[in-house]
Amino acid sequence: MKLTSGVSQLVEALRCLPGIGPKSAQRIAFHLLEHDRDGGRQLGQSLTFAMENIGHCKSCRTFCESEQCDICLSAKRQDSGLICVVESPTDILAIEQTGQFQGRYFVLMGHLSPLDGIGPMELGLDIFEQQLRSGAVEEVILATNPTVEGETTAHFIADMCAKHDVSASRIAHGVPVGGELDLVDGMTLSHAFSGRKKVN
Amino acid sequence: MKLTSGVSQLVEALRCLPGIGPKSAQRIAFHLLEHDRDGGRQLGQSLTFAMENIGHCKSCRTFCESEQCDICLSAKRQDSGLICVVESPTDILAIEQTGQFQGRYFVLMGHLSPLDGIGPMELGLDIFEQQLRSGAVEEVILATNPTVEGETTAHFIADMCAKHDVSASRIAHGVPVGGELDLVDGMTLSHAFSGRKKVN
Missing domain, CATH: 1.10.8.420 (RecR Domain 1)
Known part of the structure; x- marks a missing residue:
């Protein structure tokens, strides 16, 4: 050719x-x-700049070219005492779009996976433990993905929180809003049943 | 966000x-x-290099970072006396993949479109006319797309060839090999009928 x-x-x-x-x-x-x-020229420059200069926020580990990201720097969010643990920076975008959550985040950049050599250190859980120890955290919301690895990771972090007397909660799993029951998979349905709430 | x-x-x-x-x-x-x-770093560099350094071959106008492309430099292809006129460099790739054609190309980088201000000069037809005038061209194969604009462009170039006593031909249009008759559009079918060949 x-x-x-x-x-x-x-x-x-x-x-x-x-x-x-x-x-x-x-x-x-x-x-x-x-x-x-x-x-094309612009894309070339942006790529070169991004690959060289974008690192991780020292508090929450999301992508960021300065030392700390805007969310971590916000005093209001710091005062809330809430930390939401997610697997990837795109999860932050999704949660921020709801406008519901006003706390800080912690990005694992993956999930526990011992066979691939990804343990607590690789997920930055040492940094996270320091934050728990500092006493500034009131509640940890575990928003890892509802997969086997995500659940394991959530469980591990929940244990860590218990050790430091910080309350931890897991986001709710169930039938998606607007979804139809007969199209929902069995695993989700059984989650929806076991997580049912009293209405009267 | x-x-x-x-x-x-x-x-x-x-x-x-x-x-x-x-x-x-x-x-x-x-x-x-x-x-x-x-x-990402590699892509950034390639993009920057390509956008700055890739120009057009001075004979056939395809993309090329030197003055002339490999096809135009090949003596064998020059001797063939055949020039295939196409609309875009990707057409060259498609034709080269068949391995059938052993002549040179001329890339218009578009088609005649007076309303968009694209006339013969914008398609480099002045360079093409010089090549016709040089006497090295025996036959011009018109392989522009079978659209209204492509046909008009082919017609225009055919007239130009006639003026310089160079024979011109248009690639055949008809039912694609392996296609099914009932799935072929009417325009293609009528081309297939008007371009029918005797078999005995």
Whole structure:
């Protein structure tokens, strides 16, 4: 095939994007070269900047290019005494969109997975334990994913909270609002039954 | 929403990619930051290099970082006296994959579209006319897309070839190999009928 090295290098590099196969990579490369050189240039700069400069917030471990993220710096959120533990920074975005939660976060960047060598240290739970020990935390809300690994991780953190006399709660699992009962899987339904609430 | 400026800049920049909406851009940004910094860095460099250095081949106008592309430099292809006119560099890739065509190409980078201000000069047809005038071209194969604009462009170039006494041909249109008749659109079918060949 006759692609010059610069073009084929670009096509190859684009394949690192998740969900982009060889055909899409080619289409994207030609689109940028033909119609959007400024966009491509801008993307190149943003990528280089982000990969070099974005690190983790020292308190909550989310992505952030300064030492602490805006949420951790907010005095109001610090005073709330609430910490919500999530698996990834995208979970923060989803929760922030509801506008319901006014506390701080702690991002694990994964879940416990001993077979892959991911233990408490890899999830930054030493930093989290320091925060529990400081006495500024009143309640920990465990919002890890409702998978086996997520549940295990939540359980582990709940034990840690108990050791430091901090109350911990798990977000509710059940039938999604607007969902239909016959389309919901059995696991979710049994969660919905065991977590039922009295109404009168 | 609480994305730091570096991250949100990256998400915004990723949206210049065709087919990438806000959700996908976010997913890609977090994927690169979390799991593939090297890939992201490499992509940033390739993009910056490509956007700055890739220009057009001076003979065929395809993308190329040197003055002339490999196909135009090949003596064998130059001797063939064949030029295939296509609308975009991706068409070259498709034709090269068949391995059938051993001549050179000329890439229009679009089609005639007077309302958008795209005339013969914008398609580089002045360069093409020089090549016709040089006498090195025996036959021009018109492989523009079978759309109204593509047909008009092909017609225009055919007239240009006639003026310089160079024979021109149009690639065949009809039912695709392996296609089923009842799934083929009417336009293609009528092309297939008017372009029928005698078999005995």
